[in-house]
Amino acid sequence: MSRVIVPLDVSSKQAAMALVDRLGGQADFYKVGFELYTRSGPDVVRELVERGKQVFLDIKLHDIPNTVGRAVAVASELGVDLLTVHVSGGPSMMEAAAKARGGDLKLLGVTVLTSLSPDEMSTVWDREIRSVREEVGRLAVLASDTGMNGVVASALEASWLRRHLGEDFLIVTPGIRPAGSDAGDQSRIATPADAVAAGADYLVIGRPITQATDPAAALAAVLREIDQASLAS
Numbered sequence: 001m002s003r004v005i006v007p008l009d010v011s012s013k014q015a016a017m018a019l020v021d022r023l024g025g026q027a028d029f030y031k032v033g034f035e036l037y038t039r040s041g042p043d044v045v046r047e048l049v050e051r052g053k054q055v056f057l058d059i060k061l062h063d064i065p066n067t068v069g070r071a072v073a074v075a076s077e078l079g080v081d082l083l084t085v086h087v088s089g090g091p092s093m094m095e096a097a098a099k100a101r102g103g104d105l106k107l108l109g110v111t112v113l114t115s116l117s118p119d120e121m122s123t124v125w126d127r128e129i130r131s132v133r134e135e136v137g138r139l140a141v142l143a144s145d146t147g148m149n150g151v152v153a154s155a156l157e158a159s160w161l162r163r164h165l166g167e168d169f170l171i172v173t174p175g176i177r178p179a180g181s182d183a184g185d186q187s188r189i190a191t192p193a194d195a196v197a198a199g200a201d202y203l204v205i206g207r208p209i210t211q212a213t214d215p216a217a218a219l220a221a222v223l224r225e226i227d228q229a230s231l232a233s
Ligand code: C5P
Pocket: 007, 009, 031, 033, 113, 114, 115, 152, 174, 175, 176, 184, 186, 204, 205, 206, 207, 208
């Protein structure tokens, strides 16, 4: 199984499956986010599972414990492998999620959205935010203590998380850009090799693969870079 998760950031099941067909056997893990899930619902997840693919359902649950627990149970039944839950939903919510988890489902805590600035965080939490890294670390520890299997984090935070939360804690990193590719709207970026060296288990890599003229060739190049980095580390 490869460490690359390709996000299906498209608006229809048809477009999603066309990309899956294009990438073929090289890609075995796909992320389904809000847009596609709102459009195609569990059908797209079922089809991916039927094709033998692993699924990261990135719908960032945040609600009362009972409601989140029920949604987690349904995701488990669907055959989802990774599912996101907001750490700011609180310990009871994460414990309810962990209790409801079944099958092979692993839960990932979302600590601080990368789009949030320290100023915005101060506005929401009504206190001074000295360092985003510190907040990410604090929330990741809480996630670990309340039954989450890992977190979504930028590669820049991965080595701290790996050191403090141990080898079994899953670290999934978006914001990956192979050297020379366009950063787009991502600001805290790392190369695939850097992310692997920092301890990431899975790399979510979208546009550098999906917007390439030849997505399969772009993915093959990323996989080669990861293999070389894994051998070196
Ligand atoms: O195209 P790109 O490689 O930037 O796609 C990254 C994917 O990871 C997108 O689906 C995006 O929504 C998601 N993501 C992210 N940053 C986070 C969490 C998720 O870029 N902090």
